Amino acid sequence: MKMNLDDNIKKQKLKGNKYIRDPIHDIIKIEDQVILDLIDTKPFQRLRYIKQLPFASYVYPGATHTRFLHSLGVYHLSTRLLDSLEVDDEYDRLLVKVAALLHDIGHGPFSHLFEELLKMAGYTDRVKDHEIWTTKIIKEDKEIERILKQISPKFNEEVRSIISHTHKKKLLMDIVSSQFDADRLDYMLRDSYMTGVKYGNFDLNWLLRTLSRKNREKRDEDNNVIGDEICFAVEKQRGLSCLQEYLLGNYYMYEHVYFHPVVIGLESILILALKKAMKLLKNGRITGFYNNVFKKLSNAESLTIKDYLSLNDSVIISWLHDWRNSDNTELSQLSSELLNRKPYMVFQSKKSWKHDSRVCQIYKENSLNFEFQFREREVSRLALKGDYDYKENLKIPLKIYIYDRKNNDIASFDELSKNNKLNEVAKAISELEFKEYFITTPRTIEKSFKSILEGNQNE
């Protein structure tokens, strides 16, 4: 069985490697036919039409990079991590490379915004989660299924198990998805470079040199030891400063790029425009262009893979262009504001305002529609602690592992900094939390809203 697998992997190796030029990694090498074939599939090619940072280019014009390029970058970095961690088994290597390449294939248009849209439309978590769509597409898309079958009948399931975090080898999963994985390493560098915001830059080459594989105890929820696992760790003596640079960089990228007020302001308009359009469609009152998939979304009907894959950024932007001329003033206004870069005002607050009667009063006094002209988003800035939605007063541990060569000891970043075994910077990073509400409102009520916000701070 193993010999067949090895034969299949050998057979699909390219006779001459292919190379793709990349602004971040310079040259991305492809040595497997499977990878080339997967890149050529329709689901993967669709990622060319989904931006990595949907509205960042309205602030940083260079940020036009796509999920297509990012996925190639993640593939490349997964190979580098495999090399650093000396993972030699060819099957494991190919498994990780394929999972890394396909990890974002289930993203909807406008990336994470689409998940918010699905939730708003009434879909459950099972439908809105892009990782679930990723595994569904890998399983059911005929092109991808045919390609992966060439390696072995089980290969498809193993790729999905990496993405769903159910694979038996933690090390392989962590390379693709963890608090310190190929995905984060690539998007930090890529987003930093393409926006021109230098904070996200860090010494990748050195950081990779400080990684090693380590054995640690595996514990259950009650802290009982239930076995061993192999993870990877950054060496404290050589790698801590570099790691801290990466962690701080992540924090600053959130402050200056991901949560830039114009970005949030424009995201809000998109969500509100689509929300309005859905309501009009449900009531049979929409004028303007949409398609059958949008109709399904409006009624929270079941979506097929074909439906899902038919959507990308360009499709939705084309609807917005048409909706500018809608008979409905609100929809027309929202569409124009988005396309002409007229973002809503964004206020930051430590508390939620969506149920505050004073806000409702301001909307009423200004003849504004609260349902379609107000959005509140809860955020946690140190997203390295997990891609969790904001939860008030939450402290999530930083589970990046540090190996102390002197004491031959391994523990998580948070554990070590809590026990003062790292430096002051590490302690500060460990305690760094930034949780806020971003409230977006039309600019016409900026003064009124500001005054209740400031009044609240003085209370």
Added chain:
Amino acid sequence: MNRTERIAKLVKLVEKSPEGIKSRKKFHKLVYLLQETGEDFDQNYIFHNYGVFSPTLASDLDNAVERDVLSVSIEEKDFKEYIYTKGTEKICGESIEIEKMDLIKKLIFEEPRFLEVLSTIVYLDRFHYKGKELISKLKELKPKHKPYYDNALRMAKNLFQISVER
């Protein structure tokens, strides 16, 4: 939900179990299963160490104990077990209700290991594992939990409409 509301809901859950909730494992699996049926606890889940786990729930439980709205004792047998009972302090938000009482009655007295198998089945189903593939994966992830498979699969069918032919 804000944190107080999330914790109030956990306290409500503990109230429903006369002997408290035995083991964190049980707590995590129970809340996951209830959420999967639509009861909102506003907890985020990942798959960790071969089981569904919520870092947000872990943090809320610690906070609940700090505030003394929940009490925790540790039983040491062959393994450690954290037992959660109601604390001495009251929490605002106690008016928060749990809707799926029937489901809780069915699940609250089940063993942690049973809930572990059931929650794994539900998680796999969410990620489009079906039929024989789901069974095979379950055996891979929970090889030592075989005695619980049949009942868990039956309950998965009745409560979550997950149909698996063996």
